[in-house]
Amino acid sequence: MNAPVTLAHIKTACSTCNLRELCLPVGLKRDEVESLDELVYTRMKVKRGESLFRTGDDFASLYAIRVGFFKTRVATEDGRDQVTGFQMAGELIGIDGIVTDHHNCDAVALEDSEVCVIPYSKLEELSRKFEVLQHHFHKVMSREIVRDHGVMLLLGSMRAEERLAAFLLNLSQRFTARGYSSSDFILRMTREEIGSYLGLKLETVSRAFSKFQDDGLISVQQKHIRISDIAGLKKVMGQTGSTC
Amino acid sequence: MNAPVTLAHIKTACSTCNLRELCLPVGLKRDEVESLDELVYTRMKVKRGESLFRTGDDFASLYAIRVGFFKTRVATEDGRDQVTGFQMAGELIGIDGIVTDHHNCDAVALEDSEVCVIPYSKLEELSRKFEVLQHHFHKVMSREIVRDHGVMLLLGSMRAEERLAAFLLNLSQRFTARGYSSSDFILRMTREEIGSYLGLKLETVSRAFSKFQDDGLISVQQKHIRISDIAGLKKVMGQTGSTC
DNA sequence: GAAACAGCTTGATCCAGATCAAACCCTCTT
DNA sequence: AAGAGGGTTTGATCTGGATCAAGCTGTTTC
Structure with a gap:
């Protein structure tokens, strides 16, 4: 008796996603998580080897990985490149685009993957309303910075x-x-x-x-x-x- | 005829700081910058060689460098360390502390310096009110991530x-x-x-x-x-x- | 199922940067 | 003004990882 619409809705909602303990909704209360359901209303599939975004692309959204595995990389003009991270389910990519309104790295799927599209303006809007979401998003960015420092330590010493x-x-x-x-x-x-x-x-x-x-x-x-x-x-x- | 109080106020206000084109107030309108004056009400001096904060310290504030020069560094248990950045006037340090509520690196003054103390909870509060401030703060964090990726490229290749x-x-x-x-x-x-x-x-x-x-x-x-x-x-x- | 190919392993050699060592140059102290 | 000590430069030697090279393994294509 369930209409397909309902089923589709259940499938795309943060509130019922099995990654909610790892992903953006961590620590949010029930009604707050439900508010994310309006934030995340698109999914995208990315085939192995394809790019989710590339350096220079317009920035509009962050992406939460639902299934799959990605790498991010930066490159110099003269062709050298450097993998800056490997990302798996529950992790957020695309934050590099906020500063310039354009992406500053490539994100490439290392296996067939699926991401939730998070329109960035919507995220800013919601995080002005929900303190917990705001704080959690800041934590995600801070964690990325701390992780990067760890990689520098690794590469440097x-x-x-x-x-x-x-x-x-x-x-x-x-x-x-x-x-x-x-x-x-x-x-x-x-x-x-x-x-x-x-x-x-x-x-x-x-x-x-x-x-x-x-x-x-x-x-x-x-x-x-x-x-x-x-x-x-x-x-x-x-x-x-x-x-x- | 100017009372000393007024002078003191002028000296600690973002709205009259000569770094406002580099620091947190970038891009804010007049009244928005004035709202920062309530955010930043403490200054601290840090002598050359002293730490502004150390790994493990409780995190409560970010710091905007007003005068001087800092380095940040991370260390392993076995004594090796890695300088993760050099920061100068107008730059923001301490973001590493958001994720764990404790600082994740040391910040050491390389010359006699002065910083503006930005209570983090106050910053979150204000950036829920002012869209422009919120966006600018996100940009600062995003820029730090992009910078770190650049350093990884440098170290790795x-x-x-x-x-x-x-x-x-x-x-x-x-x-x-x-x-x-x-x-x-x-x-x-x-x-x-x-x-x-x-x-x-x-x-x-x-x-x-x-x-x-x-x-x-x-x-x-x-x-x-x-x-x-x-x-x-x-x-x-x-x-x-x-x-x- | 053979061929082609991409990715992986292993060996031999080379070299950029580390390490060891000594002298030098500033700045600060007394 | 002499001495001490931290920081810097330069030389000699060593070595971890790069580079070059060849063969191997698993997977995809036809």
Whole structure:
């Protein structure tokens, strides 16, 4: 007896989304979350390899990832580029566009994905009304800044194996938060993309994977990673390489 | 005939601050800027070498730099640290604290400085009232994210000399925006701090300075830098080092 | 199911920047 | 004005990761 319209509505509402504990609605009260249902009324599918947005595109919306996996990257004029992050379900992308009204990076789907479109002007409007939403949005941006500083620390002062260990531990922890196994997962990105993110060449990434496998920390089968010694990985991350 | 009270008020008000074209009030209308005068009612002096805040401190306020120069840095448990930015007059620091209600980096004055204290809850309150202020604050955070991505690109894919050239050009441009010479300035930070920011050792920074001087791009006298060939520096930044 | 291709691994060699070391230059203190 | 100490420069050597090269593995296409 349910009209398709109703079903469609249920499917696109934040209030019934199974990601609401990870995504924008975190911490909002029932009626506040329901107000988001009017904010988020469009979904978009992005096929693997396609861009959700590119550097220079007009900025109008943020995107909450519903299903799938993305990378963001920035590039120089002379062709070099740098992966600035990997984003998974529940994470928000597009914030880079606010400052100039144009996007300042590319967002590329690493698998077939689906995003919720959040018109930015609407978000500003609603967050003027709902203190909790406002604060949560500020937290999301602040978290991104803190995360970026962590990546700078990694790029500026860690050795190759420490970087890869940090990367794996970070992925593991984010999978856990989404209810997936913390020790057994499929990498959605290539060795080259991992290398770009970590400031290493793909061969170095590959060698570090092999080293970790030889040391019994993980097992690697192409993109399938199984972490067998989390504590060991943490130890790799902590060591400075200095002898004191 | 002016009472001292009035003078004091003039001195602490955003509406009469000579940084209002760089700082929080950018783009605000007259009455909106005046509303900021109620937001910013405390100033603080921070002596050279002292911290404005440290990792772990309770977060309550953002700080707008009125006079002086700061660095922010993050550290690992095992003692390594990384400078994440250098901030000058008109720039906002402390945003890193929003996400966890505790600061996530240290902010250290590199010269005797003065900051305006912006109670964060008050800022949220006012930016619910003033759309323009809200949008401007979002832009500040978005700009910080975009800047951080630029630093990741630098750390992940540039050679030592390219990094230093990018750093000098960035400083030059920010000095210009503040009405100082774009080609003649005093570095407030040590070679070691520059190195930490750029992911290099201090000796490498020093050598790159000497190289630029030998090549006639700049002249260096300790912390006094004079850029004699901006275009040349830009060319250094653009070259990949590859032969194709 | 063969061919083509993209991605991955491993080995050999090279080099940019790190590390070690020493001297130098400022600035501040007494 | 001498001395101390932090910061800087420069030289010599070392090394982690880049680069070059070849073979391997899994997946897609026809």
